[in-house]
Amino acid sequence: MPEQGALTTPSQTVGPFYALPDGLLWPDGPEVVAPGAPGAILLRGTVFDGAGEPVPDAVLEIWQADERGRFAHHADPRGAAGSFQGFGRCGTDPRGGFWFRTVKPGPLPTPDGRTEAPHLDVTVLARGMLQRLVTRVYFPDEAAANAADPVLSTVEEERRGTLVAVAEPDGLRFDVRLQGDGETVFFEL
Amino acid sequence: MSMLLPHYPPDTASHPPLDSAEYRSSALRYPKQPLRLLPQYLTEVTGPLLGHDRVGEHDHDLTAGHAGEPMGERIVVSGRVLDSGGKPVPHTLLELWQANSAGRYLHSGDRHPAPLDPNFTGVGRAMTDADGHYRFVTIKPGAYPWRNHDNAWRPAHLHFSLFGQAFTQRLITQMYFPGDPLFGQDPIFNSVRDPAARDRMISRFDLASTVPEWALSYKFDIVLRGAHATPFEDDEEDDD
Numbered sequence: 001m002p003e004q005g006a007l008t009t010p011s012q013t014v015g016p017f018y019a020l021p022d023g024l025l026w027p028d029g030p031e032v033v034a035p036g037a038p039g040a041i042l043l044r045g046t047v048f049d050g051a052g053e054p055v056p057d058a059v060l061e062i063w064q065a066d067e068r069g070r071f072a073h074h075a076d077p078r079g080a081a082g083s084f085q086g087f088g089r090c091g092t093d094p095r096g097g098f099w100f101r102t103v104k105p106g107p108l109p110t111p112d113g114r115t116e117a118p119h120l121d122v123t124v125l126a127r128g129m130l131q132r133l134v135t136r137v138y139f140p141d142e143a144a145a146n147a148a149d150p151v152l153s154t155v156e157e158e159r160r161g162t163l164v165a166v167a168e169p170d171g172l173r174f175d176v177r178l179q180g181d182g183e184t185v186f187f188e189l
Numbered sequence: 190m191s192m193l194l195p196h197y198p199p200d201t202a203s204h205p206p207l208d209s210a211e212y213r214s215s216a217l218r219y220p221k222q223p224l225r226l227l228p229q230y231l232t233e234v235t236g237p238l239l240g241h242d243r244v245g246e247h248d249h250d251l252t253a254g255h256a257g258e259p260m261g262e263r264i265v266v267s268g269r270v271l272d273s274g275g276k277p278v279p280h281t282l283l284e285l286w287q288a289n290s291a292g293r294y295l296h297s298g299d300r301h302p303a304p305l306d307p308n309f310t311g312v313g314r315a316m317t318d319a320d321g322h323y324r325f326v327t328i329k330p331g332a333y334p335w336r337n338h339d340n341a342w343r344p345a346h347l348h349f350s351l352f353g354q355a356f357t358q359r360l361i362t363q364m365y366f367p368g369d370p371l372f373g374q375d376p377i378f379n380s381v382r383d384p385a386a387r388d389r390m391i392s393r394f395d396l397a398s399t400v401p402e403w404a405l406s407y408k409f410d411i412v413l414r415g416a417h418a419t420p421f422e423d424d425e426e427d428d429d
Contacts, residue, residue, distance in 0.1 A: 006273050006412045008200040009389050009392050010381040012363040013214075013359030016347060017294040023286050024314040024350065025245070035417050050217035057298070063237060073235035075355065077192045089236035108231050110194045113358045130205040132359060134227065155225060157400055178218050186220045187227035189199070189357055 004072045008186070011132070014125040016057045019091050024059060029089040032102035039067060042171030043137070046096040047124065048064025050179030058126035060176070062088045062100055062137070064119070070105025071109060104139055117145035117152065124176060134187045137163045137174050159185050194234050195416035197357035200273060203389070204314070205380035210262040212376040213337050231359060234416075237354040240282035240316045249315040251285070252308075259309035261328035263291025265398055265406040269321040270351060273405025274415030278358075283411075284350035285325055291330030292345075301333045324403065334369055344371040344378060351411060358413040366393045366407065388422040 018024045033040050047055040063086055064126050065071050070081035090098040108116040117138055124133040138146050144186060162184045165172035177184050214216035225234065249252045252263060266285075270278040288311065291303035295311055311330075315323045315396045330345050347365040353359065365378065372378055372387075380389045389412070396407035 006275060007386065007389065008203050008270060008273055008414055009360065009362050009411045010386050011204045011360060012348075012377060012380075012390070012395055013212075014350075014361045016298055017288075017296040018286060018348065020286050020295050020312050021310055024343060050221075053217075054219070058341075061359075063232065063235075064368065065232065070236040071231065073238065075195055075234050076231060077194065085237070087239065101199065109192065111194055112231050116230060116232075119232065123356075123359055124362060126218060128212070128216075128218035130207055130209055130215065130377070132361065133207075136227075151225075151227060151230075168214070183220055183222050184237060186224050188224035188241075189227045189229070 011130060013127060013130055014059060016127040018059060018125075024089070026089065026128045030098070030100045031066075031101060032085060032088040035101065037103065040101055041098060041099055041104060043165065043174060044097065044099045044171060045174040045176060047092050047098065047126070047176045048096060048178065052180065053125055055178070056092055056094045056096055058092045058096070058098075060090050060092070060098050060122060061123040061125075062102065062120045064102065064121065065105040065108060065169075066094050066101050067106055069108045069118075076102070107145060115145070115148065117142050117149040119149070119151075124178075133178070134189050135184050136163050136174065136187070139166055140167045140172070155185050194229065194231070194390070195355070196229055197234070197355060197414040200414060202383060203381070203386040205382070209376065209380040211338075212380055233356050236358065237352055238354070239352055242279065243282065244314045244316055248420070249313055249323075249325050251287075251311065251313045251325065253326075254266075255308035255310070257308045259306050259328050260287065261306075261309075261331075262406040264329050265324065265326055265400060265404050266347065266392065266409055267322070267324040267395075267398055267406070268392075268408050268410040270317045270323060270353075270410045270411045270413065271321055272353070272413050272415035274417070276415065277317070277319075278353055278413055279317055279319045279321055281317050281354065282352055283323050284373055285315075285317050285327070285347055287311045287327065288333055290328050290331050290332040292333030294343070303331070305332065321357055329366070331345065337376060342371050343372065344369040344375050349411065350415060353413045355416070362411065362415055363390060363405075364409045367391055
């Protein structure tokens with residue numbers, strides 16, 4: 001298909017009022033898997049702005065493969081797999097906090113024969129953001145796979161940690177820093 | 190291993206910069222480090238295929254579901270969701286949210302001293318059909334003041350959220366109304382630098398879609414990034 005065609009509709013901010021009753025936020029939005037599901041992980045974090053203040057009006061979305069590294073999607077050339085939803089959405093609370101209950105995805109093959117470490121893709125939306133930000137969450141118990149990951153390994157070592165969740169007694173923590181000290185690595189897609 | 194994946198080229202010229210100084214809320218919320226290029230691997234070319242279990246029969250009609258009729262000018266908003274290759278995006282979820290006809294959101298953070306409407310929540314959902322068509326019935330929202338700059342007012346607008354078929358296609362945008370006198374002073378609308386790109390956020394009055402003696406109509410087509418042919422192929426295929 002040639003490059004020509006229609007140009008895209010521009011992005012605009014989600015604004016502060018996406019959280020209307022029965023609006024963007026679904027009650028079960030953060031629950032990618034049910035509470036008792038095997039392998040369920042609680043992933044929590046806080047979004048901070050450039051002044052280090054929590055961002056109470058952000059919404060995060062995650063998208064990921066299932067435990068075997070498969071997607072319920074027609075573009076997966078290995079064949080659409082299962083019914084795993086793979087999607088979660090959570091608005092931040094007044095203290096900037098968000099959470100998801102999900103499972104660790106499997107590793108993924110790349111078209112050029114390498115292997116991606118288990119990861120989640122993340123969209124961050126908020127008032128003040130004219131386009132969404134995109135980042136990734138990697139897992140702290142995958143040191144060898146993370147070191148070989150074709151995306152993570154291109155990030156300078158001192159910033160790589162911003163993409164790896166931190167193990168806590170009851171789950172994982174992944175904080176998002178939009179700007180300044182410890183700024184999260186964000187991606188152009 | 191050889192895998193054939195779609196590729197979604199970016200349209201960088203159409204979108205606003207994250208660091209748009211005139212939009213003051215952006216100041217502490219844009220990354221100062223350059224963005225890293227994310228290759229389009231499996232996670233990026235797939236995406237949540239949401240909708241059918243999330244959209245009720247009447248969710249496209251924001252004027253329904255309450256005891257009475259909402260106040261304001263009833264409108265039909267319809268159009269197609271297409272990709273930049275010109276193909277319709279079928280069976281994809283659209284989410285819409287907006288202020289009421291007085292310019293007030295049903296949200297605890299909205300301090301604009303305009304009335305709430307007991308018959309208007311301001312949220313709708315719809316799926317595109319097999320040809321990418323969608324249709325909402327709603328109320329034209331009012332303009333409202335905000336504190337970005339002296340005497341700042343937002344032009345009337347609807348917020349739209351779309352997923353498309355892949356993580357790369359996710360889009361949040363705003364639909365504006367033709368001829369709005371507030372365009373010139375709005376830093377969110379004008380954060381899109383290209384006038385032709387701004388024009389793509391403005392709906393068209395559409396007499397043909399009006400409902401006589403009931404509702405005026407606006408047409409708004411939404412274009413997401415298009416999937417191009419496979420970038421990764423075996424060397425053996427270069428055999429001519």
